Amino acid sequence: MPKVAKYIATKSKSLAVIYVNNDFGKGGLDMIKKALAGSGTTIAAEISTDAGQVDFSPAVLKAKNSNADAVFVYSNEEESARALRELRKQGWTKPIIGETTLTGQKVIELAGEAANGAVAHVGLTVDAPNPLMLKFKAKFYQDYKYISDHNGIKGYVGVYTLKAAIDKVGKLDRKAVAQAMHGLTISAAKYPGVLMDVSFDANGDLDRESYLVEVKNGKQEVVAVLPPLNPLKK
Amino acid sequence: MTDFLQLFFSGLATGSIYALAALGFTLLWQAAGTINFAQGEFVMLPAFAMLGFISMGAPFLLSFGLTVIVAVVVLGWLFKRGLVDPLFKFGMMPIVVATIGLSIAMRNGVRAGYSAEAHPFPSLFADKLFNIAGITITLADVGTLVLALLLVFGTQAFLAKTVTGRAMQAVAQNTESASVLGINVPRMIFYTFAINAVLACAAAVLVTPTYLAKFDMGEGLGNKAFFAAIIGGFNNSRGALLGGLIVGVCENLAAAYISPAYKDAVALVIFMIVILFKPQGLLGRKEERKV
Numbered sequence: 001m002p003k004v005a006k007y008i009a010t011k012s013k014s015l016a017v018i019y020v021n022n023d024f025g026k027g028g029l030d031m032i033k034k035a036l037a038g039s040g041t042t043i044a045a046e047i048s049t050d051a052g053q054v055d056f057s058p059a060v061l062k063a064k065n066s067n068a069d070a071v072f073v074y075s076n077e078e079e080s081a082r083a084l085r086e087l088r089k090q091g092w093t094k095p096i097i098g099e100t101t102l103t104g105q106k107v108i109e110l111a112g113e114a115a116n117g118a119v120a121h122v123g124l125t126v127d128a129p130n131p132l133m134l135k136f137k138a139k140f141y142q143d144y145k146y147i148s149d150h151n152g153i154k155g156y157v158g159v160y161t162l163k164a165a166i167d168k169v170g171k172l173d174r175k176a177v178a179q180a181m182h183g184l185t186i187s188a189a190k191y192p193g194v195l196m197d198v199s200f201d202a203n204g205d206l207d208r209e210s211y212l213v214e215v216k217n218g219k220q221e222v223v224a225v226l227p228p229l230n231p232l233k234k
Numbered sequence: 235m236t237d238f239l240q241l242f243f244s245g246l247a248t249g250s251i252y253a254l255a256a257l258g259f260t261l262l263w264q265a266a267g268t269i270n271f272a273q274g275e276f277v278m279l280p281a282f283a284m285l286g287f288i289s290m291g292a293p294f295l296l297s298f299g300l301t302v303i304v305a306v307v308v309l310g311w312l313f314k315r316g317l318v319d320p321l322f323k324f325g326m327m328p329i330v331v332a333t334i335g336l337s338i339a340m341r342n343g344v345r346a347g348y349s350a351e352a353h354p355f356p357s358l359f360a361d362k363l364f365n366i367a368g369i370t371i372t373l374a375d376v377g378t379l380v381l382a383l384l385l386v387f388g389t390q391a392f393l394a395k396t397v398t399g400r401a402m403q404a405v406a407q408n409t410e411s412a413s414v415l416g417i418n419v420p421r422m423i424f425y426t427f428a429i430n431a432v433l434a435c436a437a438a439v440l441v442t443p444t445y446l447a448k449f450d451m452g453e454g455l456g457n458k459a460f461f462a463a464i465i466g467g468f469n470n471s472r473g474a475l476l477g478g479l480i481v482g483v484c485e486n487l488a489a490a491y492i493s494p495a496y497k498d499a500v501a502l503v504i505f506m507i508v509i510l511f512k513p514q515g516l517l518g519r520k521e522e523r524k525v
Contacts, residue, residue, distance in 0.1 A: 021494070048495055050495075050497060050498060052454055054445060054454075055248045055482075055486060058241060061241065061490055062490065065237070078448070081446070090240070091365070106351065109354055110446055
């Protein structure tokens with residue numbers, strides 16, 4: 001979230017947030033507010049929507065009336081797609097920004113052309129300009145005949161991350177392995193399966209390169225590579 | 235004012251979706267004297283059937299035609315023979331409970347057997363936007379409203395003006411008298427369920443591009459449609475339309491001018507007010523039934 005907040009701060013001075021009124025959505029709202037604090041971007045409107053909501057016209061109207069420079073959509077896949085459709089319907093031309101879900105393949109499939117132009121920060125994408133990731137994309141497609149989304153990458157990377165932690169501990173001890181994950185740094189040069197350098201802080205939060213993607217012609221396109229917050233010293 | 239009108243017209247589009255589903259409730263009540271709490275799932279299942287036919291390469295209209303045939307057999311004949319016929323003699327409550335159970339089984343059957351994810355559904359209408367005095371309306375919004383109007387008035391006219399429709403109503407009002415008058419009761423009841431199945435297919439085509447094809451799409455739709463049918467009048471097809479539109483518009487206005495958090499409560503609040511002051515619904519007529 002801090003990375004997308006940095007991007008938002010470069011694009012808008014006021015932001016309307018459309019979020020889904022559940023733990024996931026409220027968590028996202030709290031995080032973006034915290035990440036934007038002191039950035040110069042203010043929250044012009046906090047617009048709650050329901051899980052399963054079909055009609056997004058009141059939400060989009062509220063965003064328009066807030067005169068925000070951009071809208072941040074933080075919801076589930078179907079609701080994100082409906083929000084994108086309604087934004088297009090009501091002629092929203094300002095930036096539409098989100099996190100991983102907003103530009104996910106499922107949302108693009110459901111929203112159709114309305115997804116074009118949406119920008120999101122994604123932690124993992126098979127289109128990342130990274131030879132290991134592109135190799136993973138090709139091998140995954142060869143085996144399963146469809147292109148992996150971020151969940152496929154997570155599953156793959158997770159196993160190799162665990163391997164690195166077990167190697168560090170030197171034995172199969174659950175508690176010791178979990179403990180070793182905190183503060184662990186894994187280099188993709190040593191463990192190619194993690195696909196890119198990754199480090200975990202003392203709280204277990206991970207830090208690695210991530211991407212800003214934009215939907216163009218119904219496809220995700222990486223428009224910027226965002227370095228880790230604390231890059232590894234080579 | 236522009237905002238209000240935008241919300242109003244968007245609400246009409248959503249309301250016409252509720253009305254289409256509510257039409258099934260009023261039809262079954264008027265012509266068969268039953269309530270089907272799986273009505274939302276009766277819209278969901280044809281949507282998936284159509285997707286199935288489309289994925290097999292059938293064009294849109296052919297898929298619709300094939301779905302109608304399957305729906306008449308499964309949601310019409312099979313539903314009547316397998317669930318309503320055995321339970322009808324025990325009164326309303328067993329049918330209510332059984333259809334609630336059926337709705338759960340249908341939802342989970344589709345989730346387990348097909349997919350838990352939402353699927354896009356092709357629209358009958360072109361992806362076209364109209365901007366009239368600052369109000370944006372899609373062709374799909376207008377088309378859904380117009381077709382909903384046609385279906386509602388068509389159903390109403392069929393029930394009121396044709397011999398078959400009146401015979402169907404007679405069966406619902408007094409089965410024994412209808413039988414004495416020479417009406418083929420089982421056939422009339424089958425017609426009712428068959429028409430309900432066809433209407434469910436039509437609703438699926440109009441509703442699913444917005445709702446998206448998902449196993450639980452009928453859950454919220456069925457609830458809203460039930461409230462809409464009671465608000466408008468359970469024994470009047472035009473009541474389904476009026477109830478649906480009222481719920482759709484009021485939900486939007488409440489979400490924008492009160493709080494989005496209360497959006498889902500709107501149908502329930504209107505439902506309670508109507509039940510308190512006009513139990514037969516806004517367009518319904520008072521009925522006496524022997525119990």
